[in-house]
Amino acid sequence: MVDLEACHAIIVRDGSVMTADGRLVELAPGHQPAAMLRIYLGVDRGRDLVALVPEDPAFGSDPDGIGGERLRGLRDLLAGFWDRGPDGERDHELATTAIAIANWHAAHPRCSLCGEPTVPAMGGWVRRCDQDGRDHYPRTDPAIIVAITDDEDRLLLAHAAHWSPRRFSHLAGYVEPGETLEQAVHREVAEEAGLTLTGVEYLGSQPWPFPASVMVGFRARALTTEIAVDGVEISEARFVSRDDVAGLVRDGEMVLAPKGSIARRMLEDWFGGELPEPHARGPVDV
Numbered sequence: 678m679v680d681l682e683a684c685h686a687i688i689v690r691d692g693s694v695m696t697a698d699g700r701l702v703e704l705a706p707g708h709q710p711a712a713m714l715r716i717y718l719g720v721d722r723g724r725d726l727v728a729l730v731p732e733d734p735a736f737g738s739d740p741d742g743i744g745g746e747r748l749r750g751l752r753d754l755l756a757g758f759w760d761r762g763p764d765g766e767r768d769h770e771l772a773t774t775a776i777a778i779a780n781w782h783a784a785h786p787r788c789s790l791c792g793e794p795t796v797p798a799m800g801g802w803v804r805r806c807d808q809d810g811r812d813h814y815p816r817t818d819p820a821i822i823v824a825i826t827d828d829e830d831r832l833l834l835a836h837a838a839h840w841s842p843r844r845f846s847h848l849a850g851y852v853e854p855g856e857t858l859e860q861a862v863h864r865e866v867a868e869e870a871g872l873t874l875t876g877v878e879y880l881g882s883q884p885w886p887f888p889a890s891v892m893v894g895f896r897a898r899a900l901t902t903e904i905a906v907d908g909v910e911i912s913e914a915r916f917v918s919r920d921d922v923a924g925l926v927r928d929g930e931m932v933l934a935p936k937g938s939i940a941r942r943m944l945e946d947w948f949g950g951e952l953p954e955p956h957a958r959g960p961v962d963v
């Protein structure tokens with residue numbers, strides 16, 4: 678069994694990881710803050726690595742920390758990871774795993790059967806109930822995301838009611854118990870936009886630890902173009918051409934999913950290449 682206190686550590690807390698210049702910071706044994714929790718991540722570059730959740734809730738929040746190190750949210754880091762190629766991919770994977778499992782620990786302090794407190798075991802990949810000896814394992818909730826096109830190969834882009842004003846993306850939703858992934862695609866799209874689909878095809882997937890999902894990406898064609906948004910989850914949805922999207926993004930009228938996300942890959946797969954960057958007009962609200 679690996680001694681978790683002798684491992685190199687990346688720092689994770691509340692959906693954020695410690696970075697400097699967009700790179701994951703690794704702290705050597707003896708240079709780490711007091712830990713509330715250590716989670717074994719495996720062997721990386723020949724060294725045992727853990728995700729460390731600091732005891733001090735303020736650790737890493739100082740923007741003037743030594744060497745510019747501070748905790749940053751995964752959404753903010755995605756584009757930078759993406760731009761760095763395989764090295765960034767490795768940071769992305771480690772950060773996603775660390776955040777996903779730290780989220781799970783934070784949300785499952787007690788046994789779901791008897792209500793007694795549970796304690797981390799097996800390198801942080803199990804929580805054990807001392808009362809009844811039951812082991813509890815990390816959860817991942819599947820969600821579908823679907824790129825829908827019409828007869829003219831225009832793409833459906835939707836705005837969710839709780840998003841910031843100019844943000845648009847594909848329809849998405851959680852898979853319900855007893856449902857296949859394909860059934861979830863048909864149900865979500867019927868519920869949120871009133872559309873009937875055909876030709877549902879799997880595209881790929883991405884872990885999405887907000888708080889504990891894996892996004893499963895599909896594409897599909899709409900048999901109808903009469904959109905009826907539910908008005909609750911989705912407040913607006915429309916089919917847009919490639920020219921429309923390019924113009925709206927350039928003018929800052931539409932903010933799309935960040936680089937490095939599956940939603941962005943699905944967009945660019947349909948678009949046929951990289952989407953244009955917005956004209957500089959101050960910080961974009963995402």
Ligand SMILES: [Zn+2]
Pocket residue numbers: 788789790791792793806807808809810811
């Ligand atoms: Zn129990």
